[in-house]
Amino acid sequence: MTLTADNRRYDLDWLRTLAFGLLILYHIGMYYVADWGWHIKSDTTSDVLQNLMILTNPWRMSLLFFISAMALALAQQRSSRLSLFGLRSNRLLIPLLCGMFIVVVPQVYFEALSQQLIEPGFIKFWWQYINPNTALLPEHHSPIGLLTWNHLWFLPYLWCYSVLVLLGAPLLNTLARLLKPLPGSIALLLVMAALIAAWWLLKQAYPSSHALVDDWYNHGKYFVVFIAGYLFALQGNWWLKVIAHRRWFMLAAMLCYSLIIADRNGLFDSIPASFGESVSGRLIVGVVLALNHWGWILALIGYAGRYLNKPATKLDKDGSLLRYANNAILPWYMLHQTLIIVFAVWLKPLALPMGIEAVLLIILTCLGCWAGFELVKRFRLSRWLFGLKVKLAAGRGYQTTAAQQ
Template sequence: MNTTSPPPRVAAPASRLTELDWLRVLAFGLLILYHSGMFYVSWDWHVKSPRLIPALEPWMLWLNPWRMSLLFLISGAATALMAGRADGGGGLIASRSRRLLLPLVFGMTVIVPPQAYLEVVEKLHYAGGYGDFLKLYFQGYHGFCRGDDCLKLPTWNHLWFLPYLWAYTVVVLLATRLDVVRRCLAHPGWRQVVAGGRLLWVPWLVFALLRQHLLERFPSTHDLVHDWYQHSVYFAVFLLGFALYGSRDDRHGAWETARRLRWIALVGFVAVQLLSQRLTSEWGIAHGDAFPEWLLMALRALNAGKQWLPIVAVLGFGRQWLADRDSPWLRWLTLAVFPFYLVHQTVTVIAGHLLAPLHWPLAMEAVALVAITALGCLLAALLAMRVDRLRPWMGLGPRT
């Protein structure tokens, strides 16, 4: 007898792309694992294990250039599908604002503060209690500093994705009210953009130019206002998702082209990644950290390929393996993944802070960290689904 309980019933909306749903779930799952890994690498993060795992860093470097861009592209495609079903742009803007901004407010008020508290406890040896810290947090206290690096409070930490996504969504939905924009999105010339191998090299070229001209001028801030390089990349991939991957009938052929080019994109990504690592390593061994301009330009071009080629590969394999693969589990995960995203980093930070003093074997500790994060995400999603008043604050719509 089968004792496995089915997931709660979730209605299947019309005009869905199951490959898009699967990729969204998998991309956020990858993000959760990535942030668990941040506890064990040498890069700056909110809390740190006293026992680092340097071997994780090369693997995480394979994900760094494209993991967030993939999420923005998926979000752009999902927004186009929603716009195709909506009666009017104004209603969709209001709906998306509720689904993105209410969780942002709730996150900055309830979910994120424990991360900031444990950060100042570990990095600055703050001795006050959590209640004392919250008073400073909501007062906008800026005195938690290491040299010139001060923690800005309140903060949205990992939830920076929400205001960025909201801004891009509003801009695009307002623009699509114009006839000229709608005609542009429907223009058959988009097929020429993705025809042949252009889907591989045209966006790569665009990202290379953005890296060359904006990256050093506008370092990443995640503050929404001054983050112009990141905006140029994330808004570009959001637009690509909206224009090319947000139609059920694949009107511009972008899904099919990605499917056809998936192996080329994957092999190209591996080759570009290995070449970039080899150039960086060999020059560093021979000449130190001072890179000449010609090498920096070459590395920027290669890094642009690392941004785009894996996205094409992921889209292509998603189309090949996940199209029309609907299930109750997928529909449930599609609903649960937003609460997962909201709480996962806070659970990881708290769990890491509490696990480190126990001095468990490192492998056991790492497995426990991932397991606790997964369990915390599951409990948060179930709670959000069952408590009606909590649903909008956790990014869920009304019960259907």
């Protein structure tokens, strides 16, 4: 695989930025859908919005794990495993602790307040929240009391997967060399089979919890995606073929999404339930879900590789937007859900039409993330707590940010 002259993968930078941007919109959407639980809910809900969110729900986090693993594989060609372990630990675990003790607290506070489980008083609640022996909200306790990571669950998962891959890197690198003659179509069938197996064997027994220790279905899904991303980055021939066949992946993804939405809206209700519960029926569903999942991921990898692997684009002619995003993405990720909830609570008494309120939520959340990052980047302590380099280095690009995520 031929890299750009300065060994940066601009397409991965852009994909990571766009994926996290999509995450902000997705979490705003969670406020307006009825069927999925979230911290607070609007009085107005939308089935159309939920159908649209189903488009990204099966693969949006997988895409982030896939990109992160690709970044780790490429960064390992320039840095030692020990240095990458230190870098990922510092830039994932420190922000995680900062998020759990500071950033996430308003989410828990307003959720409990909306359910009338606590009395108003944020500071009083915060002292109870950080107290592992608190008697407040005992039914919501984890082994460490009320402390939680909420939307920041991606950080501990990414750290654990990174550590496991770094420990097994010699074996994985050998496997990557052995896989070079393997056709990409066979590799796709293997990862689809792994996802079908996880869905078939683990999904019902271990529903998604994001609690790390017992979240076996998500591990069966995301760790396989992570391993696949690591091996994929080392296979230049696979990468080039995905770029070349990007339209077919997009077509397959759109077809599978259409089938999923059709099923959700009752188009297949005439099919006997016994067939859906049979081995053949479950296998068909598994194939559709797996192809939908990998179709979207590989289509996006392909289109990004074709159009975005360059230092400047029509929308970012001097590359300044991408440079900003590379530095701002982790603080924005940490802050966005708390800001959504705070602003939603403020706007709810106004009883605005859903469309107007949603647009205001997007604007206020983005402005809040921008202001938060502008504040965070000005102080050494806050830079460290939010995963930024304590001292900016001029001219550093994807070589640094890739290893972080």
